Amino acid sequence: MTGPVSGGYERGTGAPSRSTGMRGTAGAILIVLALGLALRVILAYLLPGSGFETDLSGWSSNGVTRVTTNPHSGVGAAQVANSSGSCTLNDSPNWVGSTSAGAYTGSLWVRAATAGTVVKLRFREYQGGSLVSSSTTTTTVGTSWQQLQVAYTVATAGTTLDLNAYVSSPPAGTCFFADDAVINGP
Numbered sequence: 712m713t714g715p716v717s718g719g720y721e722r723g724t725g726a727p728s729r730s731t732g733m734r735g736t737a738g739a740i741l742i743v744l745a746l747g748l749a750l751r752v753i754l755a756y757l758l759p760g761s762g763f764e765t766d767l768s769g770w771s772s773n774g775v776t777r778v779t780t781n782p783h784s785g786v787g788a789a790q791v792a793n794s795s796g797s798c799t800l801n802d803s804p805n806w807v808g809s810t811s812a813g814a815y816t817g818s819l820w821v822r823a824a825t826a827g828t829v830v831k832l833r834f835r836e837y838q839g840g841s842l843v844s845s846s847t848t849t850t851t852v853g854t855s856w857q858q859l860q861v862a863y864t865v866a867t868a869g870t871t872l873d874l875n876a877y878v879s880s881p882p883a884g885t886c887f888f889a890d891d892a893v894i895n896g897p
Contacts, residue, residue, distance in 0.1 A: 762891055763787040771803035783820040783856045783890035791886050798886035799877040806894055807872035810865045813897030817874045818860045824885035826853040834863035835873040843870060
């Protein structure tokens with residue numbers, strides 16, 4: 712035998728072989744899995760309430776409750792119902808408390824209580840208490856989960872960015888369900 716032995720030494724040289732065999736591959740896979748789990752935990756703390764798994768932390772609105780029936784993923788979703796002529800799910804406090812200049816994308820999985828409901832996903836940029844600008848995406852949704860996305864480019868760093876989903880002039884009752892909110896930015 713003249714080649715290296717897996718995990719051993721080069722024959723006749725006393726030098727370790729370069730072959731790591733299955734041990735190295737399994738170790739690399741375990742490291743990747745551990746890093747993935749760590750990233751998921753970190754994101755859960757950075758975006759509280761984004762998946763509504765345990766509560767409504769990170770959101771405010773009258774008429775919003777946590778439900779466990781038919782979430783998009785995990786074990787919970789938000790049910791947004793008409794309260795005083797309004798049907799809004801709002802991040803609170805704003806997840807982006809101090810912006811960097813550049814492009815942001817917000818996404819939210821929604822499904823309507825009644826097919827044909829028009830749901831709007833909106834970013835609003837504030838400097839102090841004054842509205843700077845906003846961007847809104849309007850989508851007609853059905854009773855199956857569907858992802859909404861809104862894009863916004865911040866011109867001045869240091870502002871706050873508000874994300875909300877809403878139905879204008881809704882009838883009484885449940886407007887929509889929401890799950891898995893994400894904000895990506897520079």
